[in-house]
Amino acid sequence: MADVKKMATREGYGKGLVELGKLHDNVVVLDADLAGSTKTGMFAKAYPDRHFNCGIAEGNMMSVAAGLAAAGMVPFASSFAMFASGRAYEQIRNSVGYPALNVKIGASHGGMSVGEDGASHQCCEDFALMRSIPGMTVICPADGVEAEAATKAAYAHEGPVYLRMGRLAVPVFHEEGFEFVIGKGEIMRDGSDIAIIANGLMVYEAMKACETLEEQGIHPMLINMATVKPLDEELVLEAAKKCGKIITCEEHSVIGGLGEAVCSFLSETCPTPVRRIGVNDQFGQSGPAAQVLAHYGLCAENIVSVTKEFLGK
Numbered sequence: 001m002a003d004v005k006k007m008a009t010r011e012g013y014g015k016g017l018v019e020l021g022k023l024h025d026n027v028v029v030l031d032a033d034l035a036g037s038t039k040t041g042m043f044a045k046a047y048p049d050r051h052f053n054c055g056i057a058e059g060n061m062m063s064v065a066a067g068l069a070a071a072g073m074v075p076f077a078s079s080f081a082m083f084a085s086g087r088a089y090e091q092i093r094n095s096v097g098y099p100a101l102n103v104k105i106g107a108s109h110g111g112m113s114v115g116e117d118g119a120s121h122q123c124c125e126d127f128a129l130m131r132s133i134p135g136m137t138v139i140c141p142a143d144g145v146e147a148e149a150a151t152k153a154a155y156a157h158e159g160p161v162y163l164r165m166g167r168l169a170v171p172v173f174h175e176e177g178f179e180f181v182i183g184k185g186e187i188m189r190d191g192s193d194i195a196i197i198a199n200g201l202m203v204y205e206a207m208k209a210c211e212t213l214e215e216q217g218i219h220p221m222l223i224n225m226a227t228v229k230p231l232d233e234e235l236v237l238e239a240a241k242k243c244g245k246i247i248t249c250e251e252h253s254v255i256g257g258l259g260e261a262v263c264s265f266l267s268e269t270c271p272t273p274v275r276r277i278g279v280n281d282q283f284g285q286s287g288p289a290a291q292v293l294a295h296y297g298l299c300a301e302n303i304v305s306v307t308k309e310f311l312g313k
Helices: 009-023 039-045 059-068 081-087 089-097 110-117 126-131 144-156 202-215 231-245 260-270 289-295 300-310
Strands: 006-008 026-030 049-053 074-080 105-107 137-139 162-163 169-171 184-188 195-200 222-224 228-229 247-252 276-280
Touching: 006 009, 006 144, 009 026, 009 039, 009 105, 009 144, 026 039, 026 059, 059 074, 059 081, 059 089, 074 081, 074 144, 081 089, 081 105, 081 126, 081 162, 105 144, 110 289, 126 137, 126 162, 126 228, 126 247, 126 260, 137 144, 144 162, 184 202, 195 202, 195 231, 195 260, 195 300, 202 222, 202 247, 202 300, 222 231, 228 260, 231 247, 231 260, 247 260, 247 300, 260 276, 276 300
Parallel strands: 026 049, 026 074, 074 105, 105 162, 137 162, 195 222, 195 247, 247 276
Antiparallel strands: 006 169, 137 228, 184 222
8 A cells, every 4th residue: 555644543632632622611631641642732732721630540530520521521531541441440430431421531552552561551451341331432443533533523422432542653544624423334445245344453454455355356345433332233234234244353352342242233133254353362462563463463464364264265
């Protein structure tokens, strides 16, 4: 593929927050002493009176966010995915999810692409944790432009939202001004031989895989499913009926994530053979992001290999 501009989805999150701050006085941003890493520092610079550093106390930050939401503000509580979803799970469940408060959780550094930070920071369980909370919307954008649009959509949505971003700069393939609609998948490529459903950085890997497959005479349908919950069930069903086989791709455990959501839906509506590409019930390890991703099969080459094996070619 030709060289394209790269931007981390966490940067799109920061840009989205600044734009929201211009338009809405009720937007406040909290972080857990990671403003530089989560890119909430962009908002802090523009609106210092509406940015609060809660320190390395993620559970307390979620409780503060709940209080602000109860008072009519729209808080974006931000930290690494491992700490936002893991360390603060109880507070999110009981103080945000249970009363259905309008809190938005900005979780950066999700998945294996944290690289050298290793297993302790490579969060591949957050989709599963957040999907299990009633009423929680879960989003994982594929590039910086989609992340900015998803941040704005999260503000417009009434209720708790979990936004999962990455550390790694990834290619931007959405046009500026892209409008994100929660719960709607995006057909990136039409085809009928097999359907590939991906999110996050795996969308671009799937795009590269599709180019290779096309050269070999295989015509896949590619869907960007940025909203993990609620799933675009209508589009999943369309893909299943049209293609007959589905592959899911995510920078997350195959347990509890996008693949499981697709399988659970199809098993009750339209039983369809599915292969899940993700982290196979393993912890990560330290290393350069690209090497770690390739080691766990989160790359275009593995998508091509799985697709050809699945189709018997």
